[in-house]
Structure formats: structure tokens, C-alpha cells
Amino acid sequence: MPLVAIFVEFEDVPHVEILTLYAGRIKACDREEQYEDLSKEFSSRTNIQILRNGHLVSRASDYIIYSVEAAGIGRVVAEYGPSTKQNAIVGGQTSCKDPEIKAFEDHLPPDVDIVSCHSLHGPKVDSKDQPLVLIKHRASDASFTKVETVLRCLQSKHVYLTAHEHDRITADTQAVTHAAFLSMGKAWHSSRQFPWEGARYVGGIENVKINLTMRIYSQKWHVYAGLAILNPEARKQINQYAKSVTELYKLMLGGHHAELRERVLLAKEKVFGSDDSKWAGKPLLRDAVLDQFSLGPRAADFAPLPNNHLSLLAMVDCWSALGIVPYDHMICSTPLFRLWLGVTESLFRSPARLDEALRVAVEDNTFRSEDLEFTFAARGWAECVGLGHFETWRDRFVTTQRFFEPRFAEAIEVGNAMVKAVLESTKS
Ligand SMILES: NC(=O)C1=CN([C@@H]2O[C@H](COP(=O)(O)OP(=O)(O)OC[C@H]3O[C@@H](n4cnc5c(N)ncnc54)[C@H](OP(=O)(O)O)[C@@H]3O)[C@@H](O)[C@H]2O)C=CC1
Numbered sequence: 001m002p003l004v005a006i007f008v009e010f011e012d013v014p015h016v017e018i019l020t021l022y023a024g025r026i027k028a029c030d031r032e033e034q035y036e037d038l039s040k041e042f043s044s045r046t047n048i049q050i051l052r053n054g055h056l057v058s059r060a061s062d063y064i065i066y067s068v069e070a071a072g073i074g075r076v077v078a079e080y081g082p083s084t085k086q087n088a089i090v091g092g093q094t095s096c097k098d099p100e101i102k103a104f105e106d107h108l109p110p111d112v113d114i115v116s117c118h119s120l121h122g123p124k125v126d127s128k129d130q131p132l133v134l135i136k137h138r139a140s141d142a143s144f145t146k147v148e149t150v151l152r153c154l155q156s157k158h159v160y161l162t163a164h165e166h167d168r169i170t171a172d173t174q175a176v177t178h179a180a181f182l183s184m185g186k187a188w189h190s191s192r193q194f195p196w197e198g199a200r201y202v203g204g205i206e207n208v209k210i211n212l213t214m215r216i217y218s219q220k221w222h223v224y225a226g227l228a229i230l231n232p233e234a235r236k237q238i239n240q241y242a243k244s245v246t247e248l249y250k251l252m253l254g255g256h257h258a259e260l261r262e263r264v265l266l267a268k269e270k271v272f273g274s275d276d277s278k279w280a281g282k283p284l285l286r287d288a289v290l291d292q293f294s295l296g297p298r299a300a301d302f303a304p305l306p307n308n309h310l311s312l313l314a315m316v317d318c319w320s321a322l323g324i325v326p327y328d329h330m331i332c333s334t335p336l337f338r339l340w341l342g343v344t345e346s347l348f349r350s351p352a353r354l355d356e357a358l359r360v361a362v363e364d365n366t367f368r369s370e371d372l373e374f375t376f377a378a379r380g381w382a383e384c385v386g387l388g389h390f391e392t393w394r395d396r397f398v399t400t401q402r403f404f405e406p407r408f409a410e411a412i413e414v415g416n417a418m419v420k421a422v423l424e425s426t427k428s
């Protein structure tokens with residue numbers, strides 16, 4: 001069965017793996033001006049035919065995947081959708097399904113089936129065993145089976161959801177997780193520091209914060225903007241995260257240790273259970289694994305500076321306020337979310353670590369200004385998402401991206417190695 005993709009920058013992102021892994025015939029296109037370059041690039045791939053535009057791809061293909069910027073899906077489907085071959089199957093790989101499904105419903109002929117998908121992992125992660133969401137929105141069983149047969153080349157774990165369930169879960173997992181990392185990056189940028197050059201950010205938890213922040217900022221802004229701004233479920237989550245950060249920071253500033261402790265422990269109980277029953281049998285992450293992936297140099301006897309872990313305390317406070325139990329979403333979680341939950345867990349699992357963070361939060365003024373920058377950053381992202389301002393979102397992202405850019409080559413390598421090692425070590 002011919003498979004078609006309308007996208008494409010041929011980078012190592014999940015949907016592009018289909019081009020590598022699927023052995024059947026594929027027709028693909030990018031924008032028309034990319035035609036010559038793409039044709040040259042794929043000239044040696046006998047099963048892949050590059051066409052000039054989406055009309056030519058659509059009219060000749062049985063299964064079409066739209067893999068374009070989420071914000072552009074309406075425009076692109078409006079253009080090519082009416083050219084879809086009779087009785088074909090159409091799907092999308094965008095990170096937010098609400099606009100995608102709307103575009104299909106608005107612009108595809110009624111005889112066309114709709115089955116969407118979403119690979120829940122980013123670049124340089126082997127698609128094998130990672131979650132792949134499949135959405136049988138308007139399709140016969142036979143069409144759905146065809147899609148599963150094609151996508152089986154990814155060797156991912158198929159997760160069956162509706163579009164609405166998909167958006168709700170990815171708002172809880174991806175959007176709010178990204179908000180935390182985007183805020184860390186912005187705060188470090190505002191303080192003009194590469195965190196791995198300072199003593200505060202040493203050790204396993206800090207390596208995760210730094211490496212994942214670099215991973216996000218080294219990618220394309222539209223992926224993160226799309227899943228935050230276009231997902232109708234995401235706004236509330238991102239807003240709550242900013243609110244949690246602000247309120248905890250105020251308690252810290254005011255020296256309200258008892259109140260802060262009570263609030264954090266209550267959140268811990270709601271999220272992790274009163275008898276810690278929500279933890280898995282073993283920790284999601286092990287310090288020994290994380291400790292290896294430092295971007296900065298480390299002397300053997302180097303002691304990390306105390307850290308109140310505002311970003312992690314706020315995460316649990318946010319989950320608690322929204323009634324989110326993150327473990328419920330493991331079946332369709334991204335590696336990034338699992339790592340973030342893992343470091344949160346490692347702080348909250350250890351009463352001594354948590355007590356120390358709460359003590360530092362109130363008694364230690366060393367990092368007040370950095371935490372203030374982090375609070376501003378979280379509020380800034382939330383406001384931007386709330387207003388739905390794509391351009392402001394892009395500018396906020398790109399200026400910080402530029403700041404870190406000289407360090408990306410090294411950071412991406414270390415970050416990829418960390419994600420790979422953690423995925424290996426958590427296989428069971
Ligand atoms: N990056 C990731 O890790 C993941 C991304 N996704 C989702 O997949 C989608 C694509 O993301 P990604 O591949 O990273 O982004 P890219 O920017 O690399 O790919 C989108 C491509 O679509 C092309 N395009 C835009 N309009 C048209 C058109 N009219 N006809 C043909 N091609 C067109 C763009 O061209 P041009 O650049 O010239 O505008 C671009 O090459 C997004 O919705 C993203 O949210 C899903 C899972 C993971």
C-alpha cells in the first residue's frame with residue numbers, strides 16, 4: 001500500500017522514521033520550492049518518490065499523513081484535502097489534535113476515513129517500545145487495521161485514544177512539563193548564566209534540568225508553541241504551574257516555613273498517596289545514572305550548593321491543584337515527561353531531601369534573585385499562552401535559543417546520551 005507524507009524536513013523526528021523504516025511505496029512532498037533539493041536527497045531511495053506538491057501526493061495515495069506545523073494544519077489541509085483520492089485514509093502527526101481533526105472534518109471529502117497518530121517522543125529516541133497514539137476518528141475497522149499495519153514498522157506501543165483524550169493527557173504531560181523547562185531556560189538566560197558553570201547546578205537532578213532544557217531550546221519553536229497554544233486543555237495547566245511557582249515563592253520569601261511545609265506535604269499526599277502507594281516498586285531514576293551526564297566539569301569531592309528545587313515543588317503543587325496523578329498517564333508519556341516525573345519523585349521520595357529543600361527555601365537567600373527570574377519566566381510563558389500570542393511566544397523562545405546556541409552541539413550530545421541511558425536503565 002503506498003504511504004504518503006506531506007511534510008517534510010528530513011530530520012530525525014519520529015514521523016520521518018516512517019520514511020526510513022517503511023518498506024512499501026511512499027510518495028512525499030514538502031513545499032514546492034523544496035522539490036529539487038528533496039528529489040536529489042532521495043534519489044537513491046527507490047521506494048520513495050518525491051512529488052511537487054500535496055495535490056499530486058493526495059490524489060495518488062491510499063494513506064496520507066500530514067506532518068506540518070500544528071498552526072498551519074488548517075491552511076494545508078484546506079489546500080490539498082479536496083484532492084484526496086476516493087476512499088483513502090488521512091491522518092496527521094501534529095502534537096495537538098483539536099485543530100487537526102477540525103481541519104479534516106472541514107476539508108476532506110466524506111468518503112475519506114480519518115485515522116490520526118502521534119509519536120510520543122522526540123528526535124534521537126528509538127521509536128521501538130515508545131508510545132504511539134492512534135485515533136480512530138472516522139474510519140472502518142479495515143482502514144484502521146491498514147494504518148496499524150503500516151505504522152507497525154516503528155515498533156512502537158500502540159495506545160488507543162480519542163482526539164479529546166489525547167489533548168487532555170498531553171496537556172497534563174507535555175505542555176506543563178515544557179512550561180517548567182522553558183521557564184528554567186528563560187531564568188538562566190535572564191541571569192546570563194550557563195547553569196553548568198555555576199556550583200548550584202551540580203548533581204543528578206540538576207543534570208536532568210539542564211540537559212532537558214537544552215534539548216527543548218535546541219529544537220523548533222513551533223513544536224512547543226503549537227502544543228501549548230493550540231491545545232485547548234493546556235492553558236489551565238500552564239497557568240496553574242505559574243500560580244504554584246508564584247505562591248510557593250512568596251511563602252519562601254516571607255519565611256513561612258510551617259505553611260510552606262504543610263502545603264507541600266499535602267500536595268505530596270494528593271499526588272503520591274498517603275502511604276506513598278503511587279510510587280513504583282523501584283525509583284523511576286537512579287542518581288548514579290544521572291550523575292554521569294554533567295555538562296560542566298566535576299571534581300570528585302565537589303559538594304553541590306543547597307537548592308530549594310522551586311521548579312519541582314511547584315510541579316507537585318500544580319499536579320495536586322489540578323487533581324493530576326502523573327502515574328495515570330505513563331501509558332502515553334514522553335521520555336521527557338518520564339524523566340521529569342523521575343526527578344520529582346527522587347526529591348519527594350526522600351524525606352531528608354525534601355526537608356532540606358524546604359529548609360533552604362526559607363533560610364537561604366543565596367538564590368533569591370534566580371528564583372525570582374524563574375517566577376517571572378513561568379508567569380511570562382503562562383500569560384503568553386493565555387493570550388494565544390504565537391509571535392510573542394516565538395520571540396521569547398528564539399532570543400533564549402540564541403543565548404544557548406553556542407553550547408548546543410555539546411549539550412545535545414550529552415542530553416541524548418542521558419535520555420538513552422535512562423531509557424535503557426528503566427527498561428524492565
Ligand atoms: N519534532 C518532534 O519531536 C515531533 C513533532 N511532532 C509534530 O509533527 C509536526 C511536524 O513537526 P516537525 O517535523 O518537527 O517540524 P518541521 O518544521 O521540521 O516540519 C514541518 C514541515 O512541513 C512543511 N510544510 C509546511 N507547509 C507545507 C505545505 N503546504 N506542503 C508541504 N509541506 C509543508 C514545512 O516546510 P517549511 O519549513 O518550508 O515551512 C516543514 O518542512 C508538528 O505538528 C509537530 O508538532 C510530533 C511528534 C514529535
Ligand SMILES: O=C(O)C(=O)Cc1ccc(O)cc1
Nearest residue numbers: 095120121122174334335336
Ligand atoms: O518528549 C517531549 O515532550 C518532547 O519534547 C519531544 C516531543 C515533541 C513534540 C511531540 O509532539 C512529541 C514529542
